[in-house]
Amino acid sequence: MRLRRLVETVSATALGLALLLAPATAQETTGELGIPLPEQPALVIVKRDAEPQRLDIPAPAEVTLDLRPSTDLQSAEAAEAKDMVTGALSTQPDRSLTEPELDLPEPEMPPVDPALTKPIEPVQPQLAKPAAPQIDLPPLPDVAVTLPAGLELSGRIAAQAEIAAALPRLSARERADIVAAYAANENRPFWIDGKDLSAAGKQIAARLGHAGEDGLRTGDYLLPVFEANDKDSLAAADIRLSALAVLYARDARGGRIDPRRLSKLITPKLELPSATEVLSELTGSADAGAVLAAYNPQHAGYQRLKAKLAELRIHKPETPVARIPAGPALKVGMRDARVPLVRARLGLGSSEEPVFDRSTALALADFQKQAGLRADGVLSDQTVAALAMPPSTRLESDIVAQMERWRWLPTDLGENRIVVNIPEYKMRVMHGEKLVHEARVIVGKPESATPVFSHKMDHVVVNPSWFVPPSILKKEFLPGLANDPNYGARRGYVVTRGKNGNISVRQPPGERNALGWIKFMFPNDHAVYLHDTPNRSLFGAGKRAFSHGCVRVENPFALADQVLGPEWTAERLKRLIGSGERTIKLPQPLAIHLVYETFVVNEAGAVSTFDDIYGFHRLVRNALEQRS
Structure with missing residues (x-):
């Protein structure tokens, strides 16, 4: 029995060696691979207390591996197992050397729930996918991109x-x-x-x-x-x-x-x-x-000037005025061939001799005055240029220059306001476009002109003192004081000398005070204001440029009625005359405008002209013409 097991062990070992050496010695013969086994060593059996005994074992037959695919596999799992390794193993050995078969009992498996079983579907051979059909897609529409405006x-x-x-x-x-x-x-x-x-x-x-x-x-x-x-x-x-x-x-x-x-x-x-x-x-x-x-400007006075300008341009004559040639300045008594042209331009009749006589000089002076020129009656180059301009064109320039001065006024003149038109020598109190009070005024002399500006009147002084302004002090008082230390006192003035040598001169309240009994204050850089005057007779003159720059008002207590309200009536104010200086605040500041209107158009469209007493109108017109 032991001998048999030993033989079986040796045979199994030889078979394993044959399998390992099979790839190196394989030969292809009709699908079978013959593998010669190595020569077996002699087997010697040694018994205790006996001589060793050699056992002769016949050589095993050739081992053959069948690598052809088996047709007995019925499932995909069996086919995959075949691909991995093996084939059927067959031998043609001596039957005495084959491995004994084991008779093992079949294992008992629990019954399978039919609901859990799923029939194995036969594997369908994969066919080649047909080529995708060529589809012609419609052209894509143009994409419109809307950008923000601009x-x-x-x-x-x-x-x-x-x-x-x-x-x-x-x-x-x-x-x-x-x-x-x-x-x-x-x-x-x-x-x-x-x-x-x-x-x-x-x-x-x-x-x-x-x-x-x-x-x-x-x-x-x-x-x-x-x-x-x-x-x-x-x-x-x-x-x-x-x-x-x-x-x-x-x-x-x-x-x-x-x-x-x-x-x-x-x-x-x-x-x-x-x-x-x-x-x-x-x-x-x-x-x-x-x-x-x-x-x-949206002011009514400006709008009337604008309407008049349009009217002049519509009716402007197309025929130019005859041109007067340039030449030397003509004065009274001089003879010149241009004299007949000058007389015709001024609307004078013809003369027998080309003499620049007194009547021609007077008519020329009137023209110069209307044109804003120096009214000296001399035919200068500037006057010749003005004569060459049609009357309507000259009036156009004058109106445009006056419109320009309206642009200098505030857009809001004030619902209640005081307007002093310097060339007209008039003062008006306006409530909206309604005239509620009007008075004649005296304005500054040409050498001490009344300034043009807008401000707010805020208080009134009754029984005022007058402090002599520096310009008058320098021109009049200092020379007099240098010659006579009592120069001021004899005239009713109080002279004060400061520690630094400065001198101030004050006229106390009284009937002779240059400011009269009342003054209307609107503090400004020019130190001018409206006031009363002891020289009331001067209001009767047609041209009233007499002051040092302030505006003297006719009937100042009537003006006080308009600016102080019902609490301070003229009668109440007059009762204060002769007492101490009294300052009264206005209920609310009142707009005041010192304007320079030499051309005024009324509601009917008529043009009124006033003297260019300071030449301000001429300055504006010339500046505009030079810009053009």
Whole structure:
């Protein structure tokens, strides 16, 4: 029995070695691989206490491996197992050497729930997928991208803003404000819509084209030219239109000339709008043209002048006035071939001799006066130029100059106000457009002119003292005091000498006081005010330019009735006369305007002219003509 087990062990070992050496010695023969086994060593059996005995074991037959696929596998799992390794193992050995078969009992498996079983579906062979059919897709529509309005011009506007806004009469600050306004709008255009002006842009352009209706010069606001398909020119045109609108608004408010450069006595507070304000109002309005036009004065006096200007231009004669040749200045008694032309121009009859006589000089002086020239009756070059201009044209220039001075007034004159027209020698108290009080006044002499400005009256002084102003002190009192230390005292003045050598002269209240019994105060840089006067007889004169600059009022207690209210009647104020100085506050500050109107148009359209006593009208007209 032991011998048999030993043989079986040796056979199994030899079989394992044959399997390991099979790949190296295999030969392909009709699907079978023959593997020669190594020579078996001799087996020797040793028994205890006996001689070793050799056992002869026959060599095993050739081992054959069948690698052909088996047809007995019925499932996908069996086929996969076959692919992994083996085939059927067959031998042709001696039966005595084969491995004994084991008789093992079948394992008992629990019954399977039919509900959990799933029939195995036969594996269908995979067929090649057919090629996908070629489908012709319809063309995709063009994609339309809508950009914010004007965004396509933003880059060009940003690049050109500073250059396009550079109008000569706009300051650097105004140009910078225009550029900043575009930057705040993402550099999109304000007035260009697509390839043309927007509705607002056309409204602004129309107003600029009618600038002459308000006495402005249309040539100052020439519209930009642009190409509809040229984005650079569109961008530049939009910026330039903004700059022109800003310039127009400033000119309409009085920015064409600086009144303080004409005279130190013309000191209005101009209400010039900023570029930011103008563009903000225009872009936020439904009617940009109306907003732009509203920068011109809306006062009734201005509107009547505007209507008269339009009337003159409609009826302007087409036939020019005969031109008078230039030559030497002509005075009375001089002979000149131009004298007949001068007389004809002035509406005088012909003369036998070309002599510049007294009648010609008087008529010429009247013309010079109306033209705002020096009325000396001398035919100067300036007078010749004025004679060459048709009367209607000269009146146009005068009205335009007067309209310009209206621009210097506040837009809000005050519902209740005092207006002193210096060339007319008149003072008026107005409630709205209703005249409630009027009085004659005395104004400053040409050498001590009454200034032109607006202010607020806030108090009244009864029994005032008069402090001699520095100009009078220097011209009159100091020379007199140098010659006579009692010069002031003998005239009723109190002279005070300060420690630093300064001298002040005061006239106490009284009947002879230069201010009379009452003065109306509106503190200002010129130290002028309205007041009473002891020289009341001067109100009877036709031309009343007699003061040192203040305005003397006829019947000042009647004016006090208008400004102080019912609590302080004229009778109550007069009872204070002769007592100490008394200051009375107005119930509320009252607007006062010292104006210079040499041309006034009434409600019927008639023109009234007043003397240009200080030459202010001529200064304004000449400045406007030189600008043109």
